[in-house]
Structures are given as C-alpha cells and as structure tokens.
Amino acid sequence: MNRHLEHTAFLLGLSVDPQAKDISHLLAFTCQPERHDELLTLANEVMVKRLAKGISEQELNEYQQNVQRSLDIQQRSVQQLANTIVNSLIQYDDPAAWTEQEQLLKTNDGREC
Incomplete structure (x- = not known):
C-alpha cells in the first residue's frame, strides 16, 4: 500500500445540552499516521486555548x-x-x-x- 494514502481520521463537533447548560467540543482531523502524535499535541493546545477563552454569546x-x-x-x-x-x-x-x-x-x- 502506498504510504502517502494512509490516513488517520478524527472528528470535529460542538454539542450543547441546554438542560445541563453544557457545551462540548470535539476537534477532528485526518492525517498521516506518522504525524498523529504531533498533530494531536497541536490539537490539544488549540482546545486548551479555546476552552480558556470560553464561548461568546455571539x-x-x-x-x-x-x-x-x-x-x-x-x-x-x-x-x-x-x-x-x-x-x-x-x-x-x-x-x-x-x-x-x-x-x-x-x-x-x-x-x-
């Protein structure tokens, strides 16, 4: 199999539970397996910054x-x-x-x- 065609997929989503007043984020991406750890670290950094910022009313x-x-x-x-x-x-x-x-x-x- 051509190594350039191998990819790992991740999902992105946002869900709101109005009764619990809870918002959930899910970050997703597709990448080559050898970049998984690097991109997962970057994705986690983005999530931490985003959660620290919070969700605006807009x-x-x-x-x-x-x-x-x-x-x-x-x-x-x-x-x-x-x-x-x-x-x-x-x-x-x-x-x-x-x-x-x-x-x-x-x-x-x-x-x-």
Whole structure:
C-alpha cells in the first residue's frame, strides 16, 4: 500500500445540552499516521486555548441558529415527503396503500400522524 494514502481520521463537533447548560467540543482531523502524535499535541493546545477563552454569546447564538436551520430543513423535508405520498396515493387511487404510507410517515417523522 502506498504510504502517502494512509490516513488517520478524527472528528470535529460542538454539542450543547441546554438542560445541563453544557457545551462540548470535539476537534477532528485526518492525517498521516506518522504525524498523529504531533498533530494531536497541536490539537490539544488549540482546545486548551479555546476552552480558556470560553464561548461568546455571539458564537452560542450562531450555533443555536444553525441548529434551528437544520431542524427547519428537516421538517420541510418530512413535509415534502408527506405531500409526495399523499399526491401519489390520490393519483393512483389505492386506499390500501394509505396504511402503509401512514406508517412510513410515522417512522420518518418520529411522531404520530
């Protein structure tokens, strides 16, 4: 195997638990295995500096807006799926399919119809 193609992957993320008033950071990167220790040390230094600085109100607001945007997109997607299913059922006039499609909507939406 070509050594230049070998990589180690790491993830990056931020999660907020509003009930616990807790914010978690996860730093991630992809690197060649021989650079792992060096880059992990640098990543830890970045995290320590970032945690010492804290999260600004603006950053928290931006994060909350991004989460809300994602939820809105997901909800529109579920609504589009529901509309597509209803239009298909109307077009093909197959009442037996309603039960099956209702179950599909429950599964995708996570709520009762």
